[in-house]
Amino acid sequence: MSLIDSICLDVRRMSRLLFVHIAKAGGTSLRKLLKNIESTSCFDCLHNGRLIRFESGVCVARENFDPISFELYDIAVLIMRNPLMRLESCYRYFLQGGLNFGGKSVYQADHDVQIYLQKKAPTLSDCVRYLPDIATRIPHFQPASHWLDVLPNPLADLVFTGRQESFDQDLKRLARLLDLDPELFQAKHLNASTIKGNRSTSLDPLSRRLAEQFYAEDFRRFGYQLSPLSPPQLVQYWDHSNPPPELLQRMDHWRCCHPQWSYHRFDRLSAADFIGHQYGLPLQEAFLDIRLPAMQADVFRIAFLQAQAGVWVDAATICRQPLDAWLNRRQLLVLLRRSHQKSGKVSTGVMAAAEPGHPLLKRAWQRISAALLARLGDRVYRDFGPGLLRDLLEQDVALQQGLEMLWEPDFTDQFGIDSSSTFLRDDFHWSKRQQKESLYLSGG
Numbered sequence: 001m002s003l004i005d006s007i008c009l010d011v012r013r014m015s016r017l018l019f020v021h022i023a024k025a026g027g028t029s030l031r032k033l034l035k036n037i038e039s040t041s042c043f044d045c046l047h048n049g050r051l052i053r054f055e056s057g058v059c060v061a062r063e064n065f066d067p068i069s070f071e072l073y074d075i076a077v078l079i080m081r082n083p084l085m086r087l088e089s090c091y092r093y094f095l096q097g098g099l100n101f102g103g104k105s106v107y108q109a110d111h112d113v114q115i116y117l118q119k120k121a122p123t124l125s126d127c128v129r130y131l132p133d134i135a136t137r138i139p140h141f142q143p144a145s146h147w148l149d150v151l152p153n154p155l156a157d158l159v160f161t162g163r164q165e166s167f168d169q170d171l172k173r174l175a176r177l178l179d180l181d182p183e184l185f186q187a188k189h190l191n192a193s194t195i196k197g198n199r200s201t202s203l204d205p206l207s208r209r210l211a212e213q214f215y216a217e218d219f220r221r222f223g224y225q226l227s228p229l230s231p232p233q234l235v236q237y238w239d240h241s242n243p244p245p246e247l248l249q250r251m252d253h254w255r256c257c258h259p260q261w262s263y264h265r266f267d268r269l270s271a272a273d274f275i276g277h278q279y280g281l282p283l284q285e286a287f288l289d290i291r292l293p294a295m296q297a298d299v300f301r302i303a304f305l306q307a308q309a310g311v312w313v314d315a316a317t318i319c320r321q322p323l324d325a326w327l328n329r330r331q332l333l334v335l336l337r338r339s340h341q342k343s344g345k346v347s348t349g350v351m352a353a354a355e356p357g358h359p360l361l362k363r364a365w366q367r368i369s370a371a372l373l374a375r376l377g378d379r380v381y382r383d384f385g386p387g388l389l390r391d392l393l394e395q396d397v398a399l400q401q402g403l404e405m406l407w408e409p410d411f412t413d414q415f416g417i418d419s420s421s422t423f424l425r426d427d428f429h430w431s432k433r434q435q436k437e438s439l440y441l442s443g444g
Helices: 002-012 027-034 084-096 108-120 124-129 131-137 144-148 164-177 206-213 216-222 245-256 268-279 279-290 293-307 359-374 384-394
Strands: 017-020 042-047 052-056 059-063 073-080 156-163 233-237 262-266 310-313 333-337 346-351 404-405
Touching: 017 027, 017 245, 027 042, 027 073, 027 164, 073 164, 084 108, 084 124, 084 206, 108 124, 108 131, 124 131, 124 206, 131 206, 144 216, 156 164, 206 216, 206 310, 233 293, 245 262, 262 268, 268 279, 268 293, 279 293, 279 346, 279 359, 293 346, 293 359, 346 384
Parallel strands: 017 042, 017 073, 073 156, 233 262, 233 310, 333 404
Antiparallel strands: 042 052, 052 059, 310 346, 333 346
């Protein structure tokens, strides 16, 4: 007897079947198929934390799943789907009314969910932006791993995992495993989100990466491919084209430690050219009107990372390990908190953006560009630097999307933070100059 024959013989003797129903992965179709076939019509189904029992295709019990009373099943069946496709399908399903779509009955719960989504997330990108809140309100949006991690392991003597992308072929494999005729074991596809005229809308790169973070464990566990990283680039700034020798040595060390990265060292003129090309001549002229180099650096770091993915490192910072060894480049936004800073405060000495246009940087640039054009502001830290980011994060929790805060004491082996004041006369430091000079050469 072959191994396959032996497995099929064992399966034929099985009596307890569990179907783990992951939302928007073909589960409704498979559940209906199991109900309609006599030999599989008695089974249990786990769906969004609920245990549903079927006997002869009829639901006889529906209760909260209790892991304490769990007994090992003979076989468990799981169908998975690309997390982003599942997200989009789930979003469109509920936005169309869920069970109310095209039906004669009215399901109040799905109607309430539809109204909620219409207000909270009128677009798929909005849905991604508020995904943690939406998944709490609508459990179908939760990652598959969210449900699997609370289940006993193992679930069954034999676990069958299929994919929605190869649904029909996997059903035939399951049929053979259950000793059923594969030609009769064919599900009717019931996905309302793929109806004619409801075309798929691709996520923008920032939203896609944010969704990938939310479903990161599903991507890892089930082998789905993440979107490729942006080409790595490292950015530094000094107002003059010839930095002081010791400072230049530190900046060159960053460049030498990252031979596979695009390295850019900007000065006042090249940074102004970048801003002019990216944002227009009025802002280029406003940047050239900035008096203090520290303010130039604060403005330019936001302008650059809002427009392009990359990593910013202050000129005086010491490189001890290459970024590839410790920085998660898939993290949408990385900021730093210094050892002396209390919760809520941030430092911009090291910053990383996986994609342009992060909501925090976008909002910060809106504030900064408006102030520059009007020649407003009298405090560099508060109006253009880390203080602005701190205030924005306090005002709107949604701006913390995809944000990771590095705690400086945890990274002393990777980099060392130093101040540009080390290379300047004490009375020349920006914090003292702003007290007696305008922030703008034109006087503001």
